Amino acid sequence: MARYTDTAISNGVDDTLNCRVTVYFYRPDPQPMMILEYLATWPEATEFAAAARQFGLLVTFDGDMRPGLRQLPCRSLWH
Numbered sequence: 001m002a003r004y005t006d007t008a009i010s011n012g013v014d015d016t017l018n019c020r021v022t023v024y025f026y027r028p029d030p031q032p033m034m035i036l037e038y039l040a041t042w043p044e045a046t047e048f049a050a051a052a053r054q055f056g057l058l059v060t061f062d063g064d065m066r067p068g069l070r071q072l073p074c075r076s077l078w079h
Contacts, residue, residue: 019045020065021072024058039065040072048072 017039025034040048045061052059 015041017041017071018063018065019061020063020069021045021048022060023052024060026058037069038072039069040075044072044075 019040019042021038021040021044023036023038025036027033040061049059049061
């Protein structure tokens with residue numbers, strides 16, 4: 001499932017890292033889930049979320065970026 005908030009800015013052509021992408025990995029045991037956050041462009045975030053949904057991952061994206069976030073791995077795959 002992919003979710004986004006209206007704080008993310010969709011412009012379709014800008015290559016600016018303007019989204020925080022959060023990926024939730026659920027675990028089958030009682031351990032807490034793993035949560036990873038990345039920076040991405042709006043198009044990368046939407047493409048990644050659509051691909052991740054096919055594997056049952058929950059992905060959210062919004063405009064709440066913080067210093068220190070890494071870029072989404074393999075960015076060229078999500079253009």
